[in-house]
Amino acid sequence: MVTDAQTIQTKKLSTPEYLSRFFFNHPRTVLILLLAVPLTWLIVFYVGPLLILALQSFFYIDDYSGTMVKQLSLNTYAELFTPPNMEIVTRTVTMAAAVTLVDVLIAFPLAYYLGRFAKGRIKSLLYLGVLLPLWSSYLVRVYAWKLILSNEGIANWFFEVVHLTGVRDWLLSLPVVGGSSLSFSYLGMFMVFVYIWLPYMILPINAALERVPRSLLDASSDLGAKPGYTFRRVILPLVFPGIIAGSIFTFSLTLGDYIIPTVIGNSSYFIGPVVNRLQGTSGNVPLAAAFTIVPITIMGVYLLLARRTGAFDAL
Protein backbone atom coordinates (compact mmCIF):
# COMPACT_ATOMS: atom_id res chain seq x y z
CA MET A 1 0.00 0.00 0.00
CA VAL A 2 1.27 3.41 -0.93
CA THR A 3 1.22 5.91 1.92
CA ASP A 4 0.57 9.61 1.51
CA ALA A 5 4.13 10.46 2.35
CA GLN A 6 5.38 8.25 -0.41
CA THR A 7 3.04 9.85 -2.90
CA ILE A 8 4.38 13.26 -2.03
CA GLN A 9 7.93 12.09 -2.31
CA THR A 10 7.48 10.46 -5.66
CA LYS A 11 5.63 13.46 -7.11
CA LYS A 12 7.73 15.41 -9.57
CA LEU A 13 8.69 18.75 -7.98
CA SER A 14 9.30 22.04 -9.77
CA THR A 15 12.51 23.86 -8.85
CA PRO A 16 10.87 26.39 -6.47
CA GLU A 17 8.99 23.59 -4.78
CA TYR A 18 12.11 21.53 -4.49
CA LEU A 19 14.02 24.46 -3.03
CA SER A 20 11.20 25.27 -0.59
CA ARG A 21 11.27 21.73 0.69
CA PHE A 22 15.03 21.85 0.94
CA PHE A 23 14.91 25.12 2.90
CA PHE A 24 12.27 23.75 5.23
CA ASN A 25 14.27 20.62 5.95
CA HIS A 26 17.60 22.40 6.34
CA PRO A 27 17.10 25.43 8.62
CA ARG A 28 20.82 25.57 9.42
CA THR A 29 21.69 25.91 5.73
CA VAL A 30 19.14 28.70 5.40
CA LEU A 31 20.72 30.42 8.37
CA ILE A 32 24.15 30.19 6.79
CA LEU A 33 22.83 31.45 3.46
CA LEU A 34 21.16 34.42 5.13
CA LEU A 35 24.14 35.37 7.24
CA ALA A 36 27.06 34.55 4.95
CA VAL A 37 27.44 37.87 3.17
CA PRO A 38 26.52 40.37 5.95
CA LEU A 39 28.54 38.50 8.54
CA THR A 40 31.61 38.26 6.33
CA TRP A 41 31.29 41.97 5.61
CA LEU A 42 31.09 42.88 9.30
CA ILE A 43 33.98 40.65 10.27
CA VAL A 44 36.32 41.61 7.43
CA PHE A 45 35.66 45.33 7.42
CA TYR A 46 34.85 45.97 11.04
CA VAL A 47 35.55 43.40 13.74
CA GLY A 48 38.91 42.36 12.35
CA PRO A 49 40.26 45.92 12.07
CA LEU A 50 38.80 46.73 15.49
CA LEU A 51 40.75 43.87 17.07
CA ILE A 52 43.89 44.87 15.20
CA LEU A 53 43.41 48.41 16.51
CA ALA A 54 43.23 47.03 20.04
CA LEU A 55 46.35 44.97 19.35
CA GLN A 56 48.21 48.02 18.09
CA SER A 57 47.76 49.71 21.45
CA PHE A 58 50.21 47.11 22.76
CA PHE A 59 52.82 48.10 20.17
CA TYR A 60 54.94 51.16 20.75
CA ILE A 61 56.87 53.87 18.95
CA ASP A 62 60.61 53.60 19.14
CA ASP A 63 61.91 56.85 20.64
CA TYR A 64 64.95 57.08 18.38
CA SER A 65 63.77 55.89 14.98
CA GLY A 66 60.16 57.07 15.45
CA THR A 67 58.84 53.89 13.85
CA MET A 68 56.32 51.47 15.26
CA VAL A 69 57.79 48.45 17.03
CA LYS A 70 55.50 45.49 16.54
CA GLN A 71 56.21 43.82 19.86
CA LEU A 72 53.76 43.35 22.65
CA SER A 73 54.57 45.71 25.49
CA LEU A 74 52.88 48.05 27.90
CA ASN A 75 55.08 51.01 26.91
CA THR A 76 52.25 52.83 25.19
CA TYR A 77 49.99 52.38 28.20
CA ALA A 78 52.74 53.77 30.42
CA GLU A 79 52.72 56.79 28.13
CA LEU A 80 48.93 56.98 28.30
CA PHE A 81 48.99 57.10 32.09
CA THR A 82 51.34 60.09 32.27
CA PRO A 83 49.76 63.17 33.90
CA PRO A 84 49.24 65.24 30.72
CA ASN A 85 47.40 62.41 28.98
CA MET A 86 45.37 61.53 32.06
CA GLU A 87 44.39 65.18 32.27
CA ILE A 88 42.87 64.88 28.79
CA VAL A 89 40.96 61.79 29.88
CA THR A 90 39.72 63.44 33.08
CA ARG A 91 38.66 66.55 31.20
CA THR A 92 36.70 64.55 28.64
CA VAL A 93 35.03 62.34 31.23
CA THR A 94 34.08 65.34 33.40
CA MET A 95 32.57 67.07 30.38
CA ALA A 96 30.64 63.91 29.47
CA ALA A 97 29.33 63.55 33.03
CA ALA A 98 28.27 67.21 33.26
CA VAL A 99 26.56 67.07 29.87
CA THR A 100 24.71 63.91 30.85
CA LEU A 101 23.53 65.40 34.13
CA VAL A 102 22.18 68.59 32.60
CA ASP A 103 20.60 66.67 29.73
CA VAL A 104 18.67 64.59 32.27
CA LEU A 105 17.44 67.78 33.95
CA ILE A 106 16.25 69.32 30.67
CA ALA A 107 14.95 66.11 29.13
CA PHE A 108 12.95 64.80 32.06
CA PRO A 109 10.15 67.42 32.19
CA LEU A 110 9.63 67.22 28.43
CA ALA A 111 9.66 63.41 28.43
CA TYR A 112 7.35 63.39 31.45
CA TYR A 113 4.83 65.77 29.90
CA LEU A 114 5.03 63.87 26.62
CA GLY A 115 4.51 60.52 28.31
CA ARG A 116 1.87 61.37 30.90
CA PHE A 117 -0.14 64.38 29.82
CA ALA A 118 0.23 65.14 26.10
CA LYS A 119 -2.51 63.68 23.90
CA GLY A 120 -3.43 63.42 20.25
CA ARG A 121 -2.15 66.18 18.05
CA ILE A 122 0.04 67.84 20.67
CA LYS A 123 1.68 64.53 21.42
CA SER A 124 2.47 63.91 17.73
CA LEU A 125 3.82 67.42 17.37
CA LEU A 126 6.02 67.07 20.43
CA TYR A 127 7.40 63.79 19.13
CA LEU A 128 8.18 65.42 15.83
CA GLY A 129 9.70 68.31 17.76
CA VAL A 130 12.15 65.89 19.35
CA LEU A 131 12.78 63.77 16.25
CA LEU A 132 13.50 66.60 13.83
CA PRO A 133 16.51 67.97 15.73
CA LEU A 134 17.67 64.40 16.40
CA TRP A 135 17.84 63.54 12.73
CA SER A 136 18.73 66.90 11.26
CA SER A 137 22.30 67.57 10.34
CA TYR A 138 24.75 67.39 13.21
CA LEU A 139 27.17 69.81 11.56
CA VAL A 140 24.45 72.31 10.77
CA ARG A 141 23.38 72.26 14.41
CA VAL A 142 26.95 72.77 15.57
CA TYR A 143 27.22 75.59 13.05
CA ALA A 144 24.05 77.16 14.45
CA TRP A 145 25.80 77.40 17.82
CA LYS A 146 28.78 79.04 16.21
CA LEU A 147 26.35 81.69 14.97
CA ILE A 148 24.68 81.95 18.36
CA LEU A 149 27.80 82.14 20.51
CA SER A 150 29.92 84.39 18.29
CA ASN A 151 30.81 87.79 19.73
CA GLU A 152 28.40 89.65 17.49
CA GLY A 153 25.81 86.83 17.66
CA ILE A 154 22.42 86.41 19.26
CA ALA A 155 23.59 85.26 22.70
CA ASN A 156 25.55 88.43 23.35
CA TRP A 157 22.78 90.51 21.77
CA PHE A 158 20.33 88.88 24.17
CA PHE A 159 22.52 89.57 27.20
CA GLU A 160 22.65 93.22 26.20
CA VAL A 161 18.94 93.56 25.52
CA VAL A 162 18.02 92.18 28.94
CA HIS A 163 20.91 94.12 30.55
CA LEU A 164 22.61 91.03 31.88
CA THR A 165 26.06 91.54 30.38
CA GLY A 166 27.29 91.57 33.99
CA VAL A 167 26.06 88.01 34.51
CA ARG A 168 27.71 86.89 31.28
CA ASP A 169 31.02 88.50 32.22
CA TRP A 170 30.81 86.97 35.68
CA LEU A 171 30.22 83.50 34.15
CA LEU A 172 33.15 83.96 31.79
CA SER A 173 35.39 85.11 34.63
CA LEU A 174 34.76 81.92 36.58
CA PRO A 175 37.79 79.69 36.87
CA VAL A 176 37.84 76.55 34.66
CA VAL A 177 34.47 77.01 32.94
CA GLY A 178 35.11 80.59 31.85
CA GLY A 179 37.15 81.96 28.99
CA SER A 180 37.74 84.97 26.79
CA SER A 181 34.33 84.73 25.10
CA LEU A 182 31.31 82.44 24.93
CA SER A 183 32.58 80.50 21.94
CA PHE A 184 36.08 80.17 23.42
CA SER A 185 35.15 78.66 26.77
CA TYR A 186 34.20 75.34 28.28
CA LEU A 187 30.84 76.93 28.96
CA GLY A 188 30.15 77.38 25.26
CA MET A 189 31.35 73.90 24.38
CA PHE A 190 29.28 72.48 27.20
CA MET A 191 26.12 74.17 25.90
CA VAL A 192 26.70 72.80 22.41
CA PHE A 193 27.18 69.26 23.75
CA VAL A 194 24.05 69.57 25.89
CA TYR A 195 22.09 70.77 22.89
CA ILE A 196 23.35 68.24 20.37
CA TRP A 197 22.72 65.12 22.48
CA LEU A 198 19.51 66.23 24.24
CA PRO A 199 17.10 64.27 21.97
CA TYR A 200 19.05 61.07 22.75
CA MET A 201 18.12 61.56 26.41
CA ILE A 202 14.47 62.51 25.85
CA LEU A 203 13.47 59.45 23.84
CA PRO A 204 14.59 56.65 26.22
CA ILE A 205 13.16 58.47 29.27
CA ASN A 206 9.91 58.91 27.41
CA ALA A 207 9.89 55.25 26.34
CA ALA A 208 10.34 54.18 29.98
CA LEU A 209 7.55 56.53 31.11
CA GLU A 210 5.17 55.25 28.47
CA ARG A 211 5.60 51.78 29.89
CA VAL A 212 4.70 52.68 33.48
CA PRO A 213 1.37 50.91 33.97
CA ARG A 214 -1.51 53.24 34.72
CA SER A 215 -2.80 50.76 37.30
CA LEU A 216 0.31 51.15 39.46
CA LEU A 217 -0.26 54.89 39.74
CA ASP A 218 -3.93 54.37 40.54
CA ALA A 219 -3.00 51.78 43.15
CA SER A 220 -0.53 54.17 44.70
CA SER A 221 -3.09 56.96 44.98
CA ASP A 222 -5.79 54.54 46.16
CA LEU A 223 -3.46 53.57 48.96
CA GLY A 224 -3.28 57.21 49.97
CA ALA A 225 -0.03 58.36 48.40
CA LYS A 226 0.12 62.02 47.42
CA PRO A 227 1.20 62.74 43.81
CA GLY A 228 4.69 63.76 44.94
CA TYR A 229 5.13 60.54 46.88
CA THR A 230 3.90 58.43 43.94
CA PHE A 231 6.35 60.27 41.72
CA ARG A 232 9.28 59.56 43.99
CA ARG A 233 8.46 56.01 45.02
CA VAL A 234 6.73 54.61 41.90
CA ILE A 235 7.45 56.63 38.79
CA LEU A 236 11.07 57.54 39.37
CA PRO A 237 12.31 53.99 40.11
CA LEU A 238 10.49 52.69 37.04
CA VAL A 239 11.88 55.44 34.81
CA PHE A 240 15.41 55.15 36.14
CA PRO A 241 16.45 52.50 33.56
CA GLY A 242 15.33 54.94 30.85
CA ILE A 243 17.54 57.66 32.31
CA ILE A 244 20.47 55.25 32.35
CA ALA A 245 19.72 54.25 28.75
CA GLY A 246 19.75 57.90 27.71
CA SER A 247 22.94 58.53 29.62
CA ILE A 248 24.64 55.74 27.65
CA PHE A 249 24.11 57.83 24.53
CA THR A 250 24.99 61.26 25.93
CA PHE A 251 28.04 59.94 27.75
CA SER A 252 29.40 57.84 24.90
CA LEU A 253 28.74 60.45 22.24
CA THR A 254 30.47 63.17 24.25
CA LEU A 255 33.45 60.93 24.93
CA GLY A 256 33.99 60.17 21.27
CA ASP A 257 33.15 63.48 19.64
CA TYR A 258 35.99 65.28 17.95
CA ILE A 259 34.18 67.93 15.93
CA ILE A 260 32.70 70.08 18.70
CA PRO A 261 35.94 70.53 20.71
CA THR A 262 37.64 71.49 17.44
CA VAL A 263 35.03 73.97 16.26
CA ILE A 264 33.97 75.51 19.58
CA GLY A 265 35.95 75.86 22.79
CA ASN A 266 39.32 76.99 24.01
CA SER A 267 41.27 74.41 21.98
CA SER A 268 42.24 72.44 25.08
CA TYR A 269 42.54 68.76 24.36
CA PHE A 270 39.75 66.20 24.44
CA ILE A 271 40.06 62.50 23.64
CA GLY A 272 38.47 62.77 20.18
CA PRO A 273 40.72 65.48 18.69
CA VAL A 274 43.79 63.93 20.31
CA VAL A 275 43.12 60.53 18.75
CA ASN A 276 42.53 62.19 15.42
CA ARG A 277 45.80 64.09 15.63
CA LEU A 278 47.78 61.06 16.83
CA GLN A 279 46.63 58.73 14.07
CA GLY A 280 47.05 61.44 11.48
CA THR A 281 49.91 63.91 11.22
CA SER A 282 52.13 63.04 14.17
CA GLY A 283 51.68 59.33 13.51
CA ASN A 284 51.72 57.69 16.93
CA VAL A 285 49.21 55.00 16.03
CA PRO A 286 49.80 52.90 19.17
CA LEU A 287 49.02 55.84 21.44
CA ALA A 288 45.98 56.72 19.31
CA ALA A 289 44.84 53.13 19.70
CA ALA A 290 45.47 53.23 23.46
CA PHE A 291 43.43 56.44 23.68
CA THR A 292 40.50 54.81 21.88
CA ILE A 293 40.63 51.96 24.39
CA VAL A 294 39.78 54.52 27.10
CA PRO A 295 36.24 55.35 25.91
CA ILE A 296 35.69 51.71 24.95
CA THR A 297 36.65 50.56 28.45
CA ILE A 298 34.64 53.27 30.16
CA MET A 299 31.59 52.45 28.04
CA GLY A 300 32.13 48.71 28.58
CA VAL A 301 32.05 49.12 32.36
CA TYR A 302 29.17 51.58 32.07
CA LEU A 303 27.17 49.14 29.93
CA LEU A 304 27.78 46.30 32.39
CA LEU A 305 26.52 48.45 35.26
CA ALA A 306 23.64 49.71 33.13
CA ARG A 307 22.54 46.19 32.28
CA ARG A 308 21.92 45.54 35.97
CA THR A 309 19.42 48.37 36.11
CA GLY A 310 17.54 46.93 33.13
CA ALA A 311 18.44 49.89 30.94
CA PHE A 312 18.68 47.74 27.81
CA ASP A 313 14.98 47.01 27.92
CA ALA A 314 14.41 50.76 27.80
CA LEU A 315 16.45 51.31 24.66
Next chain:
Amino acid sequence: MRSNARKESRNTPSTERASLGLKLATLGAILFLHIPIVIIALYAFTTEDRTYQFPPPGLTFNWFGVILERADFWRALVLSLEVASVATFTAMAFGSLIAAAVYRTQFFGKETLSLLVILPIALPGIVTGIALRSGIRLLDLDFSFWTIVLGHATFCIVTVYNNVVARLRRTAYSQIEASMDLGATTFQTLRYITLPTIASALLAGGMLAFALSFDEVIVTTFTSGAQQATLPIWMLTQLTRPRERPITNVAALIVTAITFIPILIAYRYTQQAGEQ
Protein backbone atom coordinates in the same frame (compact mmCIF):
# COMPACT_ATOMS: atom_id res chain seq x y z
CA MET B 1 -15.22 59.79 17.99
CA ARG B 2 -17.02 58.73 21.13
CA SER B 3 -14.90 55.69 21.75
CA ASN B 4 -11.88 57.94 21.33
CA ALA B 5 -13.03 60.33 24.02
CA ARG B 6 -13.77 57.49 26.35
CA LYS B 7 -10.36 55.96 25.78
CA GLU B 8 -8.63 59.21 26.57
CA SER B 9 -10.59 59.81 29.72
CA ARG B 10 -9.63 56.36 30.88
CA ASN B 11 -5.96 57.01 30.27
CA THR B 12 -5.90 60.36 31.99
CA PRO B 13 -8.41 60.99 34.75
CA SER B 14 -9.71 64.55 34.74
CA THR B 15 -8.31 65.10 38.23
CA GLU B 16 -4.79 64.97 36.82
CA ARG B 17 -3.39 68.04 35.08
CA ALA B 18 0.11 69.00 34.15
CA SER B 19 1.31 71.77 36.42
CA LEU B 20 2.20 75.12 34.93
CA GLY B 21 5.85 74.57 35.82
CA LEU B 22 5.92 71.30 33.90
CA LYS B 23 4.31 72.93 30.88
CA LEU B 24 6.82 75.77 30.95
CA ALA B 25 9.75 73.38 31.27
CA THR B 26 8.42 71.41 28.29
CA LEU B 27 8.00 74.56 26.26
CA GLY B 28 11.49 75.68 27.25
CA ALA B 29 13.05 72.40 26.15
CA ILE B 30 11.22 72.50 22.81
CA LEU B 31 12.32 76.10 22.23
CA PHE B 32 15.89 75.17 23.16
CA LEU B 33 15.77 72.38 20.56
CA HIS B 34 14.38 74.56 17.80
CA ILE B 35 15.71 78.08 18.18
CA PRO B 36 19.10 77.14 16.67
CA ILE B 37 17.33 75.70 13.63
CA VAL B 38 15.29 78.89 13.24
CA ILE B 39 18.51 80.86 13.47
CA ILE B 40 20.02 78.83 10.61
CA ALA B 41 17.00 79.75 8.51
CA LEU B 42 17.33 83.42 9.40
CA TYR B 43 21.04 83.70 8.67
CA ALA B 44 20.61 82.31 5.16
CA PHE B 45 18.96 85.64 4.29
CA THR B 46 21.25 88.09 6.06
CA THR B 47 22.95 90.82 4.01
CA GLU B 48 25.95 90.76 6.35
CA ASP B 49 28.77 88.71 4.82
CA ARG B 50 31.75 89.24 7.16
CA THR B 51 30.43 88.60 10.67
CA TYR B 52 27.65 86.66 12.36
CA GLN B 53 25.92 89.90 13.35
CA PHE B 54 22.56 89.66 15.10
CA PRO B 55 20.06 91.06 14.37
CA PRO B 56 20.89 90.91 10.65
CA PRO B 57 21.25 94.40 9.17
CA GLY B 58 19.07 93.44 6.21
CA LEU B 59 17.57 90.49 4.42
CA THR B 60 18.30 89.29 0.90
CA PHE B 61 17.80 86.33 -1.43
CA ASN B 62 21.17 87.00 -3.09
CA TRP B 63 23.10 84.14 -1.55
CA PHE B 64 20.78 81.55 -3.06
CA GLY B 65 21.82 82.84 -6.47
CA VAL B 66 25.49 82.78 -5.49
CA ILE B 67 25.36 79.19 -4.27
CA LEU B 68 23.76 78.07 -7.53
CA GLU B 69 27.07 78.80 -9.21
CA ARG B 70 29.19 77.05 -6.60
CA ALA B 71 30.20 73.83 -8.35
CA ASP B 72 32.03 72.52 -5.25
CA PHE B 73 28.85 72.66 -3.18
CA TRP B 74 26.75 70.85 -5.77
CA ARG B 75 29.45 68.25 -6.37
CA ALA B 76 29.52 67.56 -2.63
CA LEU B 77 25.73 67.36 -2.52
CA VAL B 78 25.57 64.93 -5.45
CA LEU B 79 28.34 62.78 -3.95
CA SER B 80 26.50 62.65 -0.62
CA LEU B 81 23.27 61.62 -2.32
CA GLU B 82 25.09 58.91 -4.29
CA VAL B 83 26.90 57.58 -1.23
CA ALA B 84 23.72 57.61 0.85
CA SER B 85 21.77 55.80 -1.89
CA VAL B 86 24.26 52.97 -2.35
CA ALA B 87 24.94 52.68 1.41
CA THR B 88 21.20 52.62 2.19
CA PHE B 89 20.59 49.95 -0.42
CA THR B 90 23.39 47.77 0.96
CA ALA B 91 22.24 48.32 4.53
CA MET B 92 18.65 47.42 3.58
CA ALA B 93 19.83 44.13 2.11
CA PHE B 94 22.15 43.24 5.00
CA GLY B 95 19.79 44.47 7.71
CA SER B 96 16.87 42.42 6.38
CA LEU B 97 19.01 39.31 5.94
CA ILE B 98 20.26 39.50 9.52
CA ALA B 99 16.78 40.29 10.83
CA ALA B 100 15.39 37.27 8.97
CA ALA B 101 18.08 35.06 10.44
CA VAL B 102 17.69 36.35 13.98
CA TYR B 103 14.00 36.75 14.61
CA ARG B 104 12.92 33.14 14.97
CA THR B 105 15.93 30.89 14.95
CA GLN B 106 18.00 30.18 18.03
CA PHE B 107 21.66 29.73 17.26
CA PHE B 108 25.01 30.02 18.91
CA GLY B 109 26.26 33.60 18.97
CA LYS B 110 22.87 35.18 18.30
CA GLU B 111 23.29 37.75 21.08
CA THR B 112 26.80 38.49 19.84
CA LEU B 113 25.43 39.07 16.36
CA SER B 114 22.91 41.64 17.63
CA LEU B 115 25.71 43.36 19.51
CA LEU B 116 27.90 43.26 16.41
CA VAL B 117 25.26 45.08 14.38
CA ILE B 118 24.89 47.83 17.01
CA LEU B 119 28.60 48.20 17.70
CA PRO B 120 29.55 50.43 14.72
CA ILE B 121 27.02 53.02 15.88
CA ALA B 122 27.39 52.48 19.64
CA LEU B 123 31.14 52.92 19.75
CA PRO B 124 32.40 56.48 19.39
CA GLY B 125 32.53 57.51 15.73
CA ILE B 126 36.24 58.04 15.94
CA VAL B 127 36.82 54.41 16.97
CA THR B 128 34.65 53.12 14.14
CA GLY B 129 36.42 55.49 11.78
CA ILE B 130 39.94 54.44 12.72
CA ALA B 131 39.02 50.74 12.68
CA LEU B 132 37.55 51.07 9.18
CA ARG B 133 40.53 53.09 7.99
CA SER B 134 43.02 50.51 9.17
CA GLY B 135 40.85 47.77 7.65
CA ILE B 136 40.86 49.53 4.29
CA ARG B 137 44.63 49.96 4.47
CA LEU B 138 45.16 46.32 5.45
CA LEU B 139 43.10 45.13 2.50
CA ASP B 140 45.13 47.46 0.31
CA LEU B 141 42.06 49.22 -1.08
CA ASP B 142 42.28 52.75 -2.49
CA PHE B 143 40.34 55.38 -0.62
CA SER B 144 37.49 56.25 -2.95
CA PHE B 145 33.74 56.56 -3.32
CA TRP B 146 33.47 52.88 -2.47
CA THR B 147 35.38 53.10 0.78
CA ILE B 148 32.98 55.82 1.95
CA VAL B 149 30.06 53.56 1.02
CA LEU B 150 31.73 50.69 2.87
CA GLY B 151 31.89 52.70 6.08
CA HIS B 152 28.40 54.12 5.79
CA ALA B 153 26.77 50.79 4.97
CA THR B 154 28.45 49.25 8.01
CA PHE B 155 26.94 51.64 10.54
CA CYS B 156 23.60 51.95 8.70
CA ILE B 157 22.76 48.23 8.97
CA VAL B 158 21.49 48.74 12.52
CA THR B 159 18.64 51.13 11.65
CA VAL B 160 17.24 48.76 9.03
CA TYR B 161 17.83 45.71 11.21
CA ASN B 162 16.08 47.25 14.23
CA ASN B 163 13.02 48.26 12.25
CA VAL B 164 12.66 45.00 10.33
CA VAL B 165 13.31 42.70 13.29
CA ALA B 166 10.76 44.59 15.40
CA ARG B 167 8.18 44.22 12.65
CA LEU B 168 8.94 40.53 12.14
CA ARG B 169 8.61 39.85 15.87
CA ARG B 170 5.23 41.56 15.98
CA THR B 171 3.92 39.68 12.96
CA ALA B 172 2.37 36.35 13.80
CA TYR B 173 4.47 33.56 12.37
CA SER B 174 1.20 31.71 11.79
CA GLN B 175 0.68 33.77 8.62
CA ILE B 176 3.84 32.34 7.14
CA GLU B 177 2.93 28.86 8.33
CA ALA B 178 -0.52 29.22 6.82
CA SER B 179 1.02 30.25 3.54
CA MET B 180 3.26 27.20 3.55
CA ASP B 181 0.41 24.90 4.59
CA LEU B 182 -1.59 26.16 1.64
CA GLY B 183 1.18 25.00 -0.63
CA ALA B 184 3.03 28.23 -1.33
CA THR B 185 6.72 27.92 -2.05
CA THR B 186 9.28 29.83 0.01
CA PHE B 187 9.49 32.38 -2.79
CA GLN B 188 5.73 32.88 -2.98
CA THR B 189 5.55 33.27 0.79
CA LEU B 190 8.35 35.80 0.63
CA ARG B 191 6.70 37.67 -2.22
CA TYR B 192 3.10 37.71 -0.94
CA ILE B 193 3.41 37.47 2.85
CA THR B 194 6.80 38.46 4.24
CA LEU B 195 7.74 41.36 2.00
CA PRO B 196 4.35 43.16 2.22
CA THR B 197 4.51 42.74 6.01
CA ILE B 198 7.94 44.25 6.42
CA ALA B 199 7.73 46.74 3.53
CA SER B 200 6.93 49.86 5.54
CA ALA B 201 9.41 48.94 8.30
CA LEU B 202 12.06 48.32 5.68
CA LEU B 203 11.29 51.65 4.09
CA ALA B 204 11.35 53.52 7.40
CA GLY B 205 14.64 51.87 8.31
CA GLY B 206 16.00 52.74 4.90
CA MET B 207 14.97 56.38 5.29
CA LEU B 208 16.71 56.62 8.63
CA ALA B 209 19.78 54.94 7.17
CA PHE B 210 19.73 57.48 4.36
CA ALA B 211 19.49 60.39 6.78
CA LEU B 212 22.27 58.89 8.90
CA SER B 213 24.57 58.42 5.94
CA PHE B 214 23.76 61.79 4.43
CA ASP B 215 24.75 63.50 7.67
CA GLU B 216 27.75 61.43 8.73
CA VAL B 217 31.03 63.26 9.09
CA ILE B 218 33.31 61.59 11.64
CA VAL B 219 33.60 58.15 10.05
CA THR B 220 33.69 59.76 6.60
CA THR B 221 36.79 61.80 7.42
CA PHE B 222 38.58 58.47 7.91
CA THR B 223 37.19 56.56 4.94
CA SER B 224 37.15 59.13 2.15
CA GLY B 225 39.94 59.82 -0.29
CA ALA B 226 41.42 63.25 -0.78
CA GLN B 227 39.23 63.87 -3.82
CA GLN B 228 35.89 62.95 -2.31
CA ALA B 229 34.23 65.62 -0.22
CA THR B 230 30.75 64.64 0.85
CA LEU B 231 28.45 67.44 1.89
CA PRO B 232 29.26 67.12 5.63
CA ILE B 233 32.98 67.11 4.83
CA TRP B 234 32.46 70.23 2.73
CA MET B 235 30.54 71.82 5.61
CA LEU B 236 33.28 70.90 8.07
CA THR B 237 35.88 72.62 5.90
CA GLN B 238 33.69 75.71 5.83
CA LEU B 239 33.25 75.50 9.59
CA THR B 240 36.90 75.27 10.49
CA ARG B 241 37.93 77.93 7.95
CA PRO B 242 35.05 80.39 7.88
CA ARG B 243 35.84 82.54 4.90
CA GLU B 244 32.62 82.40 2.96
CA ARG B 245 30.06 82.84 5.68
CA PRO B 246 27.03 83.60 3.49
CA ILE B 247 27.66 80.49 1.39
CA THR B 248 27.90 78.35 4.54
CA ASN B 249 24.70 79.91 5.89
CA VAL B 250 22.71 79.10 2.77
CA ALA B 251 24.27 75.64 2.51
CA ALA B 252 23.25 74.96 6.13
CA LEU B 253 19.65 75.86 5.34
CA ILE B 254 19.61 73.70 2.19
CA VAL B 255 21.07 70.73 4.11
CA THR B 256 18.47 71.15 6.88
CA ALA B 257 15.67 71.24 4.32
CA ILE B 258 16.98 68.11 2.60
CA THR B 259 17.33 66.12 5.83
CA PHE B 260 13.85 67.10 7.01
CA ILE B 261 12.17 65.45 4.02
CA PRO B 262 13.13 61.80 4.70
CA ILE B 263 12.52 62.28 8.44
CA LEU B 264 9.01 63.56 7.85
CA ILE B 265 8.27 60.69 5.45
CA ALA B 266 9.72 58.10 7.87
CA TYR B 267 7.71 59.66 10.68
CA ARG B 268 4.50 59.38 8.66
CA TYR B 269 5.22 55.76 7.92
CA THR B 270 5.87 54.82 11.52
CA GLN B 271 2.77 56.76 12.59
CA GLN B 272 0.65 54.81 10.12
CA ALA B 273 2.22 51.54 11.25
CA GLY B 274 1.44 52.48 14.85
CA GLU B 275 -2.21 53.13 14.00
CA GLN B 276 -2.64 49.79 12.30
